Amino acid sequence: MxxxxxxxxxxxxxxxxxxxxxxxxxxxxxxxxxxxxxxxxxxxxxxxxxxxxxxxxxxxxxxxxxxxxxxxxxxxxxxxxxxxxxxxxxxxxxxxxxxxxxxxxxxxxxxxxxxxxxxxxxxxxxxxxxxxxxxxxxxxxxxxxxxxxxxxxxxxxxxxxxxxxxxxxxxxxxxxxxxxxxxxxxxxxxxxxxxxxxxxxxxGGKDTDGDGVYDKDDECPDVPGLEEFNGCPDTDGDGITDAKDDCPDTAGTAEFNGCPDTDGDGVSDPKDECPTVAGLAELNGCPDADGDGIADAKDGCPNEAGPAANNGCPYQDKDGDGVLDKDDNCPDVAGTVANNGCPEVTEEVQKTLNEYAAQVLFDSGKSSIKAESNKVLNDIIAILKEYPTAKFTVEGHTDSAGSNKLNQRLSDSRANSVKNFLTENGVDQFRLSAVGYGEDRPIATNKTRAGRAKNRRVEINLVKE
Incomplete structure (x- = not known):
């Protein structure tokens, strides 16, 4: 005992x-x-x-x-x-x-x-x-x-x-x-x-969160979870723990880290800008009906293919000259491809311009234009407006009467007078230049009255690029 x-x-x-x-x-x-x-x-x-x-x-x-x-x-x-x-x-x-x-x-x-x-x-x-x-x-x-x-x-x-x-x-x-x-x-x-x-x-194992998984084996010891997930929670019940679930409150799939794909287009809802409409991955889940690479919601013409630079719409050719408006320097006037969609000044037009220009009259010995020349000047203006991108030079010429210095000054003044009239009446000033040649470029003899009359003239010539 x-x-x-x-x-x-x-x-x-x-x-x-x-x-x-x-x-x-x-x-x-x-x-x-x-x-x-x-x-x-x-x-x-x-x-x-x-x-x-x-x-x-x-x-x-x-x-x-x-x-x-x-x-x-x-x-x-x-x-x-x-x-x-x-x-x-x-x-x-x-x-x-x-x-x-x-x-x-x-x-x-x-x-x-x-x-x-x-x-x-x-x-x-x-x-x-x-x-x-x-x-x-x-x-x-x-x-x-x-x-x-x-x-x-x-x-x-x-x-x-x-x-x-x-x-x-x-x-x-x-x-x-x-x-x-x-x-x-x-x-x-x-x-x-x-x-x-x-x-x-x-x-005597410790289970802080009371979920039946001991803290030692509990990957989430402070949050109640499930034994099959080592003590971690799965709030949405999709089989992916909240810590690894990109959408812990919405059931999804493992393919998208726990997020859903409502429209089934292969883009998870959080990354899908159009989650209820099937679309393309490269457009963040949004559709592109016309296949032009621009999502319908951002496409100005969703059913007609067009470039992004034109908001998804095809480029127009309003004047029907074969040059798209985006490349057409004259979209409202039919022209030629060679001239970027603008009309070209032909020799015939050039000839008509100078026929009109020859009819411009000045006061004797002066550069002031006579009133009766207004009609022909307006005809010239109408022709110039048909060629909005073409550039012209207004040239002044005299006969040989008088000193060369005086003739040069007079030709400069008359060329500028015509230019000023044209620009003041609607022609772009950057399309015109003025130059005087005095008596240096006669087109007829100065020995006769008729010849000198032809040499006293104004010409309007196309500036070739």
Whole structure:
């Protein structure tokens, strides 16, 4: 009874210590129950019946002391980074102490064995990248009694957890317990090995968001989610977690990262400028009925192909001269391709202009135009307006009467007088220039009155580009 009460005290001490410490991030708490075996022989101790270290280490039949019942209980808690703290209590009966060098076995008369131990362990599971094979190394200390005699121990352990499920493992462990005090032959406990085997149950995982997925495995530990998505939510139920869903509130497809494609044109709704009407990807999901590369909504002529430069409408040729209005310098007047859509001044027109120009009369010796010339000047203006892009030179000429200097000045003045009349009556001034040639370019003889009359003239000639 005395020994049983001592074991109960040891077990309560184990449970009390364990609650203040830490096992695995997912299931930080672990409880183990099992059996233990005590082997005093293969420790390299000083007692005459102890052998060399690890001598006959696996000789269970000759050296192991095993109590055929549950004889060890451990409680542990995960600390972090692979480390755990474990406290354990164990009981046993010691009958086999070892053997002398001559092979004589040394026995005892059912010595009671009690131990309370604490251990810091480091798991190699993550290092080995395994989920079921979990070897660990441990170091710690404890106190061991043989009957009424107790001693402190320094412990080193090697153990293995074989995880059968996430929470259940089969455990085996071997611990070397070095006794600090020096004991004579009949004083106990000596340095020894303690082996154990049992079942470990892990529990107590943290689930911050309460979704049934432990924080360790929960990719969204602060937001309730679904187990199939590692604890992350799928608000729209389309099978794509919100964190990876470009449209978390609207069901869509994986092809479009969780977004819908309402019109089925291959462009997801957020990127589709026309989400309810099937269109083309290159036009951001909008249709192009006339196939001119301009979306219907931006096409001035959606049913008639045309260039973007003309707002999707085809270019017109209003004057029907074969030159499109965009290239036609005279879009309202039929012309020729060679002259950019404008009419060309023919030799016949040029001749008519000069016949009219020859009828322009001036006051004698002056550059002022006589009123009776207005009609012929207006006829000239009408012809010039038919050729809106053509440029002309108004040329002034005189006969040889008078000085050359006077004739030059008079021809300049008369040419400019005609030019000014034309520009003041609707002809673009940039289409006209004026020049006087004096008496230098006669078209008839100056020896006769008729000849001199022909030489006193104004000509209007086309400027050829």
């Amino acid at each position: 005395k020994h049983l009460s001592r074991f109960l005290v040891a077990s309560l001490l184990v449970l009390g210590v364990s609650t203040a410490n830490a096992q695995d991030e997912n299931n930080p708490w672990a409880v183990s129950i099992g059996v233990n075996a005590v082997d005093i022989f293969p420790t390299g101790g000083d007692l005459p019946f102890q052998g060399e270290i690890f001598d006959e280490y696996f000789n269970a039949s000759d050296h192991w002391n095993i109590l055929p019942s549950v004889s060890k209980i451990s409680v542990g808690r995960y600390i972090g980074d692979g480390f755990s703290f474990t406290a354990s209590g164990s009981v046993n009966k010691i009958e086999k102490l070892g053997e002398f060098p001559d092979g004589t076995e040394v026995t005892a008369d059912d010595l009671s064995y009690y131990a309370v131990d604490g251990r810091i362990s480091y798991s190699l599971k993550n290092v080995l990248k395994t989920s079921w094979f979990d070897p660990y190394l441990g170091v710690g200390g404890g106190y061991t009694w043989l009957d009424e005699i107790g001693a402190g121990t320094l412990n080193g352990s090697l153990g293995f957890n074989f995880w059968l499920t996430e929470n259940l493992a089969f455990n085996v462990q071997s611990t070397y317990k070095h006794v600090f005090e020096d004991y004579e032959v009949n004083n106990y406990p000596p340095t020894h090995f303690q082996h154990s085997a049992g079942i470990t149950f892990a529990f």
